[in-house]
Amino acid sequence: MDRTNxxxxxxxxxxxxxxxxxxxxxPVPEYIRLIAAGKYTEAYMVNWESNVFPGVLGRTCDRxxxxxxxxxxxxxxxxxxxxxxxxxxxxxxxIGHLMPSIPEKGNGKxxxxxxxxxxxxxxxxxxxxxxxxxxxxxxxxxxxxxxxSQIPSFRLPESVLDEEVQQILDLGIxxxxxxxxxxxxxxxxxxxxxxxxxxxxxxxxDLEIPGRLEGGKNIHIxxxxxxxxxxxxxxxxxxxxxxxxxxxxAMDCCRTARRLGGEEVKVIVRxxxxxxxxxxxxxxxxxxxxxxIIDNHVPKRFVMEEGKLKGILFEKVMAVYEDGxxxxxxxxxxxxLFEADDVLxxxxxxxxxxxxxxxxxxxxxxxxxxxxNANNFASTLRGVFFGGDAALGPKNxxxxxxxxxEAAISIDLYCQGKDVNDRLEPRTKLSSTKMGIHExxxxxxxxxxxxxxxxxADKQTTLKDRKKEVELGFDIKTAxxxxxxxxxxxxxxxxxxxxxxxxxxCMDICPTSCITFTANEDDEQxxxxxLLVPALNxxxxxxxxxxxxxxxxxxxxxxxxxxxxxxxxxxxTAAWDMQKYLYNTAKAGHHCYI
Numbered sequence: 001m002d003r004t005n006x007x008x009x010x011x012x013x014x015x016x017x018x019x020x021x022x023x024x025x026x027p028v029p030e031y032i033r034l035i036a037a038g039k040y041t042e043a044y045m046v047n048w049e050s051n052v053f054p055g056v057l058g059r060t061c062d063r064x065x066x067x068x069x070x071x072x073x074x075x076x077x078x079x080x081x082x083x084x085x086x087x088x089x090x091x092x093x094x095i096g097h098l099m100p101s102i103p104e105k106g107n108g109k110x111x112x113x114x115x116x117x118x119x120x121x122x123x124x125x126x127x128x129x130x131x132x133x134x135x136x137x138x139x140x141x142x143x144x145x146x147x148x149s150q151i152p153s154f155r156l157p158e159s160v161l162d163e164e165v166q167q168i169l170d171l172g173i174x175x176x177x178x179x180x181x182x183x184x185x186x187x188x189x190x191x192x193x194x195x196x197x198x199x200x201x202x203x204x205x206d207l208e209i210p211g212r213l214e215g216g217k218n219i220h221i222x223x224x225x226x227x228x229x230x231x232x233x234x235x236x237x238x239x240x241x242x243x244x245x246x247x248x249x250a251m252d253c254c255r256t257a258r259r260l261g262g263e264e265v266k267v268i269v270r271x272x273x274x275x276x277x278x279x280x281x282x283x284x285x286x287x288x289x290x291x292x293i294i295d296n297h298v299p300k301r302f303v304m305e306e307g308k309l310k311g312i313l314f315e316k317v318m319a320v321y322e323d324g325x326x327x328x329x330x331x332x333x334x335x336x337l338f339e340a341d342d343v344l345x346x347x348x349x350x351x352x353x354x355x356x357x358x359x360x361x362x363x364x365x366x367x368x369x370x371x372x373n374a375n376n377f378a379s380t381l382r383g384v385f386f387g388g389d390a391a392l393g394p395k396n397x398x399x400x401x402x403x404x405x406e407a408a409i410s411i412d413l414y415c416q417g418k419d420v421n422d423r424l425e426p427r428t429k430l431s432s433t434k435m436g437i438h439e440x441x442x443x444x445x446x447x448x449x450x451x452x453x454x455x456x457a458d459k460q461t462t463l464k465d466r467k468k469e470v471e472l473g474f475d476i477k478t479a480x481x482x483x484x485x486x487x488x489x490x491x492x493x494x495x496x497x498x499x500x501x502x503x504x505x506c507m508d509i510c511p512t513s514c515i516t517f518t519a520n521e522d523d524e525q526x527x528x529x530x531l532l533v534p535a536l537n538x539x540x541x542x543x544x545x546x547x548x549x550x551x552x553x554x555x556x557x558x559x560x561x562x563x564x565x566x567x568x569x570x571x572x573t574a575a576w577d578m579q580k581y582l583y584n585t586a587k588a589g590h591h592c593y594i
Contacts, residue, residue, distance in 0.1 A: 058086025107131035117145020119388030122404025211302030222346030238341020245346030424586030
């Protein structure tokens with residue numbers, strides 16, 4: 001094999017598993033080190049640069065970073081990355097002076113953002129400091145979009161959301177709340193240089209089975225019901241409640257129902273429990289609040305009695321996997337009736353664009369979704385861009401933020417008359433962490449601690465108040481101990497071929513035997529199997545040196561490296577060095593105009 005090209009910015013980025021897995025590519029180890037050092041404001045700003053809503057995401061993120069965490073892969077549970085983000089938000093100091101400055105004179109360009117959710121607010125945050133006049137339109141009374149209407153206050157306090165939304169609006173954004181856009185054509189005639197659509201996926205899927213119409217008074221679409229609760233139009237629900245659906249929205253519905261008077265709340269899903277889309281911690285929280293989750297039941301009809309909803313009749317099924325695909329087959333057992341005063345349907349969300357005229361040149365696919373370039377988020381209509389759930393379907397907040405950043409780059413390029421396909425390279429920096437002969441500027445001791453649990457408020461208290469936050473967050477002492485569990489995967493083991501004398505000391509001291517000196521091979525798979533411990537994870541690269549003096553090569557399995565620095569401490573010639581790799585995705589304005 002050829003020598004690994006470590007000058008490719010994506011090579012070391014991929015080794016920082018948590019950051020690589022994050023859609024917004026937040027420099028996770030960087031802000032965790034700052035938390036460990038008590039620098040909460042600095043940690044918050046590192047987050048704010050990339051994910052925009054640290055306080056919100058520190059409570060509600062879907063945490064794609066955590067399954068990727070090297071700590072969980074090597075020995076036990078991953079670092080509590082998400083909840084450490086909240087620590088930075090909860091303990092930060094004054095940040096007003098750290099916010100971007102807005103030019104006294106604008107650049108003459110005006111941009112309309114339709115929808116006030118995470119994608120639109122990210123675009124606003126990126127473009128306002130560049131001199132754009134930004135107008136945000138939303139039919140809600142405040143900004144935040146689905147973060148405000150669909151995430152219950154017991155998970156996300158309104159004060160946290162208000163603060164982080166206002167930080168963006170204070171950048172000179174012109175807000176048009178309580179304003180519904182009914183025509184894209186009319187908006188295009190108002191002189192905007194570009195338009196961004198970030199309207200989310202506001203339509204909840206319905207369940208058209210017998211009895212749906214007759215029981216309509218007590219059958220509610222989950223996201224609409226959550227919104228009604230959030231804006232205090234709904235204050236109670238029946239004692240017996242069935243929630244249909246297995247995603248995170250279903251978990252929010254059932255937990256909210258418990259707080260609005262539901263005494264017997266059940267979640268009933270078609271799929272097996274393990275196949276539910278809800279995050280594991282969301283299911284755990286629901287069950288902790290005495291909400292049973294009943295799987296493998298398919299709803300057949302709503303049952304009415306004397307004109308009132310009595311419950312739902314279900315068919316019991318079993319999951320059968322054929323050719324890698326799951327099929328639900330009836331077990332043949334008798335149908336079962338679960339009684340309910342109210343039913344919440346949370347089986348998915350859809351996009352809806354009745355306000356976009358179909359003769360503008362904006363093309364839609366067979367599912368009614370706009371045809372969007374997934375790289376630059378441009379539609380087929382010049383000057384109109386999409387992001388978040390409105391672009392490529394429902395996902396999560398952090399994905400909406402990531403797409404907002406990319407769309408902002410495209411809008412900036414477009415308004416400057418440049419090619420929106422000219423994507424910007426990330427900003428990277430590789431610097432040695434060596435302070436002395438065997439001293440590093442980061443704590444490279446691998447703490448043996450198990451993951452620390454986040455404390456919760458008393459259940460009897462939180463179930464009586466839908467606005468009482470359940471999770472209390474880490475205290476500072478526990479946050480430090482949890483931060484110490486991080487392996488600092490962004491501190492890379494950098495190898496210099498010319499300095500190596502092939503003494504094998506690094507190989508001997510490596511605690512995971514991830515370093516091997518061996519004869520090279522033409523085929524990567526053959527080389528992977530020759531290592532002291534075969535490199536079986538194909539998703540992570542192996543580091544291959546150039547030919548050494550004996551003709552052998554050094555091969556390191558990046559998947560199993562702990563970044564402990566023992567190889568660099570032990571190496572007598574400094575062929576190994578620990579170098580911090582800082583990777584920041586480019587944002588709008590990071591290019592130069594000619």
